Amino acid sequence: PRTIYLKDYRPPAFLIERTELRFALGEDSTQVESRLRLRRNPAAATPAAPLVLDGEDLELLSVRLDGRDLAPGEWVQDAESLTLANVPDAFVLEIVNRIKPQENTRLEGLYKSSGNFCTQCEAEGFRCMTYYIDRPDVMSVFTTTVVGEQARYPVLLSNGNPVEKGVLDDGQHFVTWHDPHPKPSYLFALVAGNLSCLEDSYKTASGREVALRIYVEPHNIDKCDHAMASLKKAMRWDEQRFGLEYDLDIFMIVAVDDFNMGAMENKGLNVFNSKLLLARPDTATDLDYERIEGVIAHEYFHNWTGNRVTCRDWFQLSLKEGLTVFRDQSFTAEVTAGTVKRIDDVRMLRSRQFVEDAGPMAHPVRPPSYMEINNFYTVTVYEKGAEVVRMYETLLGREGFRRGMDLYFERHDGHAVTTDDFLAAMADANGEDLSQFQRWYEQAGTPRVTVEDAWDAASGRYTLTLRQSCPATPGQPEKRPFLIPVAVGLLDAQGRDMPLRLAAEAQAAGTTRVLRLTEAEQQWVFEGLVERPLPSLNRGFSAPVRVSYPYTETQLAFLAAHDADAFNRWDAGEQLATRVLLGLIADIQAGREPALPERFLTAFAAVLTDAGLEAAVKAEMLMLPSENWLAEQMDVIDPDAIHAARSYARRALAGELEAQWLGLYHTHEVSGEYRFDPRDAGRRRLRNLALSYLAALDGKPMRQLAASQFEQADNMTDSLGALAALMLIDGAEREQALATFYDHWRNDPLVLDKWFALQASAQRPDTLARVEQLMQNPAFSIRTPNRVYSLIGAFAGNPTGFHAADGSGYRFIGAQVETLNALNPQVAARMVGVFTRWRRYDAGRQAQMRAELERLQGLDLSRDVYEIVSKSLQ
Ligand code: HT7
Numbered sequence: 001p002r003t004i005y006l007k008d009y010r011p012p013a014f015l016i017e018r019t020e021l022r023f024a025l026g027e028d029s030t031q032v033e034s035r036l037r038l039r040r041n042p043a044a045a046t047p048a049a050p051l052v053l054d055g056e057d058l059e060l061l062s063v064r065l066d067g068r069d070l071a072p073g074e075w076v077q078d079a080e081s082l083t084l085a086n087v088p089d090a091f092v093l094e095i096v097n098r099i100k101p102q103e104n105t106r107l108e109g110l111y112k113s114s115g116n117f118c119t120q121c122e123a124e125g126f127r128c129m130t131y132y133i134d135r136p137d138v139m140s141v142f143t144t145t146v147v148g149e150q151a152r153y154p155v156l157l158s159n160g161n162p163v164e165k166g167v168l169d170d171g172q173h174f175v176t177w178h179d180p181h182p183k184p185s186y187l188f189a190l191v192a193g194n195l196s197c198l199e200d201s202y203k204t205a206s207g208r209e210v211a212l213r214i215y216v217e218p219h220n221i222d223k224c225d226h227a228m229a230s231l232k233k234a235m236r237w238d239e240q241r242f243g244l245e246y247d248l249d250i251f252m253i254v255a256v257d258d259f260n261m262g263a264m265e266n267k268g269l270n271v272f273n274s275k276l277l278l279a280r281p282d283t284a285t286d287l288d289y290e291r292i293e294g295v296i297a298h299e300y301f302h303n304w305t306g307n308r309v310t311c312r313d314w315f316q317l318s319l320k321e322g323l324t325v326f327r328d329q330s331f332t333a334e335v336t337a338g339t340v341k342r343i344d345d346v347r348m349l350r351s352r353q354f355v356e357d358a359g360p361m362a363h364p365v366r367p368p369s370y371m372e373i374n375n376f377y378t379v380t381v382y383e384k385g386a387e388v389v390r391m392y393e394t395l396l397g398r399e400g401f402r403r404g405m406d407l408y409f410e411r412h413d414g415h416a417v418t419t420d421d422f423l424a425a426m427a428d429a430n431g432e433d434l435s436q437f438q439r440w441y442e443q444a445g446t447p448r449v450t451v452e453d454a455w456d457a458a459s460g461r462y463t464l465t466l467r468q469s470c471p472a473t474p475g476q477p478e479k480r481p482f483l484i485p486v487a488v489g490l491l492d493a494q495g496r497d498m499p500l501r502l503a504a505e506a507q508a509a510g511t512t513r514v515l516r517l518t519e520a521e522q523q524w525v526f527e528g529l530v531e532r533p534l535p536s537l538n539r540g541f542s543a544p545v546r547v548s549y550p551y552t553e554t555q556l557a558f559l560a561a562h563d564a565d566a567f568n569r570w571d572a573g574e575q576l577a578t579r580v581l582l583g584l585i586a587d588i589q590a591g592r593e594p595a596l597p598e599r600f601l602t603a604f605a606a607v608l609t610d611a612g613l614e615a616a617v618k619a620e621m622l623m624l625p626s627e628n629w630l631a632e633q634m635d636v637i638d639p640d641a642i643h644a645a646r647s648y649a650r651r652a653l654a655g656e657l658e659a660q661w662l663g664l665y666h667t668h669e670v671s672g673e674y675r676f677d678p679r680d681a682g683r684r685r686l687r688n689l690a691l692s693y694l695a696a697l698d699g700k701p702m703r704q705l706a707a708s709q710f711e712q713a714d715n716m717t718d719s720l721g722a723l724a725a726l727m728l729i730d731g732a733e734r735e736q737a738l739a740t741f742y743d744h745w746r747n748d749p750l751v752l753d754k755w756f757a758l759q760a761s762a763q764r765p766d767t768l769a770r771v772e773q774l775m776q777n778p779a780f781s782i783r784t785p786n787r788v789y790s791l792i793g794a795f796a797g798n799p800t801g802f803h804a805a806d807g808s809g810y811r812f813i814g815a816q817v818e819t820l821n822a823l824n825p826q827v828a829a830r831m832v833g834v835f836t837r838w839r840r841y842d843a844g845r846q847a848q849m850r851a852e853l854e855r856l857q858g859l860d861l862s863r864d865v866y867e868i869v870s871k872s873l874q
């Protein structure tokens with residue numbers, strides 16, 4: 001496959017002013033008629049270029065130019081395009097082609113899901129429906145007519161507003177939709193099916209009434225209330241926080257069961273994976289409720305950051321994704337508990353994005369090249385991209401950031417732009433030179449900031465020296481210094497924040513200061529201090545970097561108990577626990593008896609019994625670092641020792657503090673009907689965490705405790721919490737509960753996904769056999785991404801299952817990748833990602849993973865899988 005480079009970007013040779021489409025949906029095939037009003041782009045590089053349209057797997061039936069039928073010799077067709085030489089400067093092109101949505105297993109373009117038609121066009125799916133200039137900088141006004149059998153497809157939807165509808169012969173009907181906002185093809189959507197609709201309305205800040213509709217399969221209509229409430233919350237928040245109003249008369253969301261990713265922000269017609277929309281207390285967990293609220297908000301926020309202002313090319317993906325993730329993170333933090341959200345986001349960034357940034361697929365937030373753009377919907381583009389946007393806010397302040405956003409929309413509304421344009425708006429609106437900030441978009445890798453301090457008691461001066469470096473990444477051996485905002489506080493011996501006065505300042509200003517680290521090495525001197533402080537660094541995770549400072553364990557425990565910055569309190573505890581666990585891993589590897597240090601136990605117990613801590617924050621602080629995170633801290637990853645050490649620590653913490661855990665469990669029962677609110681959700685989280693620790697103690701009493709929670713639970717959070725705890729304990733209760741759960745939910749695929757995932761994640765010797773057996777379950781289908789993610793994906797993420805020393809996990813996932821490669825390359829590419837870090841393991845595992853990658857490389861691979869396999873082997 002060929003590599004596409006950002007440096008080769010050229011403006012399009014033609015623009016499409018109007019796009020009129022007619023889809024005649026059939027049971028065997030669908031006929032697509034398009035009428036495009038094209039004109040040469042005055043900004044094009046080559047004035048007489050031919051017209052090249054993108055198109056894949058299309059059966060071309062006819063081509064007409066300005067009303068004249070063209071003969072086959074007047075165009076050139078290949079597997080990916082249709083070329084017309086010698087076209088006029090402005091003309092109307094009419095094309096008729098046929099496609100087979102029923103045979104579409106890739107789930108790109110038009111396909112069928114549960115008997116309904118739906119589309120997924122981002123990034124390059126539109127070209128699988130009709131010939132088009134399928135790139136985001138070609139924005140057009142769309143009018144779409146959908147024709148289908150009325151009995152099968154009573155609901156016919158597309159973008160914009162409905163302008164005409166009618167009944168045709170042979171039981172067919174049609175609806176015509178017009179979207180007045182010019183948009184790129186990737187935001188096009190069409191849905192047709194037998195769907196029920198939850199209706200509501202919303203009055204915008206300026207007083208316009210917007211109809212809100214959520215479409216689902218009829219049996220799911222009682223699971224849409226949370227999504228609707230979330231949508232209205234998000235609409236209000238965007239008005240209040242960013243002054244952004246919705247711009248059409250109708251906003252629709254459709255849930256589909258077969259979807260490669262989470263959701264899609266098509267203009268006025270969002271399409272959602274049903275797992276991110278449907279929720280009822282007995283079917284969805286608190287985490288599901290939270291995710292749904294976040295993703296509904298995310299897709300809605302794209303209406304401005306992505307749709308009104310879109311990307312010039314796919315290298316700019318983070319322009320819309322990083323910014324929109326930042327917006328959805330801010331929304332969730334403001335409507336729930338901010339600290340917990342920040343901890344969860346950073347935990348995920350560190351355990352996934354830092355890992356990606358240190359591996360063979362590492363790429364900058366704005367990648368310079370790709371083979372397959374679908375492979376670049378990554379944690380780097382999304383989550384690190386969001387951190388980059390957050391740094392603007394940290395540097396410029398909340399008001400400065402808002403000024404930048406306002407200028408961005410003022411300059412670019414209705415256009416397709418770049419991350420440079422975003423940076424320029426932020427800089428210009430605030431009179432700042434942010435040119436060095438550009439490096440966050442261009443350089444891959446996680447920077448390291450090393451901190452040294454010096455205390456001069458005689459003068460009361462405290463000096464912090466910060467040094468930055470960034471490891472080499474593929475294609476980037478050398479890095480230039482970043483502009484890093486490091487938020488710093490200083491604690492006195494009582495754990496109170498000290499007022500901060502930097503040298504040359506007349507008076508102290510605040511207790512947290514954002515230091516702008518721009519050089520490889522820089523110093524800051526704080527004056528007027530009466531005692532040696534303890535630094536609290538990178539408060540709130542102000543920059544996506546690794547910070548090293550030689551804290552002692554006592555200092556970490558002190559910060560964990562006292563830091564005024566709640567995020568850093570958690571982070572200090574996390575660093576301490578990581579150190580302790582790495583010590584236990586070393587003990588196990590050396591054949592020594594592991595023992596939990598007394599100091600750690602005391603600090604842990606203090607958190608466990610702290611009555612002043614909010615339940616959700618306490619749960620965060622009592623969770624041990626994940627096995628993946630611990631793996632990243634090791635030179636040679638040893639999955640067995642990591643698992644043994646972590647299990648040992650859990651058992652020890654459970655055994656030493658059994659009475660306290662039980663106390664916590666019994667005092668955190670949530671009474672009354674299930675409500676999804678941060679307080680109740682926090683209590684359930686903490687209580688289920690207590691149960692999972694207690695489960696580590698094994699034995700009948702704990703089995704009974706979990707089994708009785710399982711029997712009595714009136715909501716999915718508690719039901720699944722109990723089932724997860726039972727999965728940790730051998731005994732009849734476990735199989736009994738699994739069977740009960742299955743019998744109860746056998747007709748609800750989304751709930752069964754949880755059942756699949758729990759079993760595939762179990763760190764037990766028989767897990768692979770169980771997964772193979774579950775693949776035969778009638779509820780499983782390798783063609784449905786949700787099933788694949790929940791069973792095969794969960795197993796791939798199970799460190800002891802996937803990395804079984806005999807290589808069975810590698811061979812199993814390799815075989816699934818091979819099957820998926822032919823059916824759905826996007827899903828296959830997601831599954832193969834677990835092999836990328838093969839060099840980090842011991843020689844035996846390396847050889848087996850490498851062999852599996854080489855075997856895959858020898859197959860006829862899709863572009864998606866080929867790119868990841870070949871880059872992993874480089
Ligand atoms: N913008 C959407 C990305 C997306 C997607 C990309 C490739 C293939 C399938 C896809 N489905 C959705 C989702 C978002 O980030 O909002």
Ligand code: ZN
Nearest residue numbers: 298302321324
């Ligand atoms: Zn997005």
